[in-house]
Amino acid sequence: MLRIAIVEDEESQMQNTRRHLDHFMEERQVEYHVDAYTDGVSFLEGCRIPYDIVLLDIEMPQMNGLETARRLRAMDETAILIFVTKIGKFAINGYEVSALGYILKPINAFALQMTMQKAMKILAQRTDRKIVLQMKEGVITFSSLELVYIEVFGHKLSYHTREKTYEAYGNLKEEEAHLAEYHFSRCSNAFLVNLAYVKGIIGNAVYLSDGVELRVSRGMKKSFTDDYMAYLGK
Numbered sequence: 672m673l674r675i676a677i678v679e680d681e682e683s684q685m686q687n688t689r690r691h692l693d694h695f696m697e698e699r700q701v702e703y704h705v706d707a708y709t710d711g712v713s714f715l716e717g718c719r720i721p722y723d724i725v726l727l728d729i730e731m732p733q734m735n736g737l738e739t740a741r742r743l744r745a746m747d748e749t750a751i752l753i754f755v756t757k758i759g760k761f762a763i764n765g766y767e768v769s770a771l772g773y774i775l776k777p778i779n780a781f782a783l784q785m786t787m788q789k790a791m792k793i794l795a796q797r798t799d800r801k802i803v804l805q806m807k808e809g810v811i812t813f814s815s816l817e818l819v820y821i822e823v824f825g826h827k828l829s830y831h832t833r834e835k836t837y838e839a840y841g842n843l844k845e846e847e848a849h850l851a852e853y854h855f856s857r858c859s860n861a862f863l864v865n866l867a868y869v870k871g872i873i874g875n876a877v878y879l880s881d882g883v884e885l886r887v888s889r890g891m892k893k894s895f896t897d898d899y900m901a902y903l904g905k
Contacts, residue, residue, distance in 0.1 A: 673703040673794070674721070678714045678739065679728045679755065684776060685709075686757070688726060691783045701791075711739030721747050721833075724790050726774075729756040730761070740768040747833075748880045749797075750815065751790045751866055801855050804830065804839040811837055815853045819879060821846055821863040856898035858887035864895075866902040 675692065679685040685707055696703045706722075708714035711734035714727075725743065729736035740752055754773035771790055774782045800815040813832055822829040828841040847855065847863050854866045858877050862885050870878045872895070873903060877885045887895060 673701055673723050675703060675705045675724045675726070676708060676714060676718065676722045677705060678708045678711060678716075678731070678736070679726075680709050680731045681728075684728070684755075688778050688783070691778055691780050692726075692787070694780065695784055695787050699791075710734065711736065711742075712738060715742055715746075717777045718750075719744065720751050723794060724751045724753065726743070726753050726755055726785075729754050730758075732826050737768070740770065743805065745880070751793060753786055753790065799828070800850065802830070804837055806837065806839050815850060815855075815865070816867075818865055819868045819881060820865060820881070820885065823861055846892075854902050856895050857891055858895045859886055859891055868900050869899055872896055872899060 673696075677685060677688055677692070679688060689705065689707065695850065706717060708717060711729055713729075714725075716737065718725075727736045727740060731739070736754060736756075740754075743750065743752070748769075750853070752768060752770040753866075754770055755776060755778065756773055756778045771793070772786055772809045775788055792803075797816070801812055802811050802815055802818065805812065815831075817832045817834070819833060819885075823843040827838055827839055828843060828846065830837045830839070842861075843863055847857055850863065855863050856866055857863050864877065864879070864885065868880045870880050872887060874887070875887050875892070877887050879885065
């Protein structure tokens, strides 16, 4: 199911956006769920479970849309972010939070349709793999989209997800083969990284969106950087 958030402090604009969004989704027979928030603070508190698409008003009291987007990106690198604004110049800094684009108020059906089609195309290109771990406590499953990186130590692997770390016996080379087509790449013999969570590669370190810094080995730096640039479409 597609999870969508609308963050809008004006009730009339909220209802207008919701009406056009409902029409777009129902016309395409997409299963979806929409949550509505009237300010950035309540939205950030409510997005513990990641959203696929966020329609975010820029001009809001207390915390504006750009600051809300910055804080969102600190928690979630993958949500598709679409700004909604009365004045286009307010969305000019959208690149710094990797926004897909912006829609001018009042939203009309055509503008929302064009932007949502772009968002749906991106989502369609995203693939994930269900990871199943057998541990002493039992069996746990999670999506590769939730997995930030895998770390090897001895004969065990640590699976660092957005929410928790799990340990299980395994082989990093085998996991690399399983996850290669899902945008994972080795930065060293010890780490297999989900490129969606990479913020940058500087010197001998790769910086992740959750603040973690991992070592990049000299022998793997070029291949890892090439994989990252290919992921970014550069």
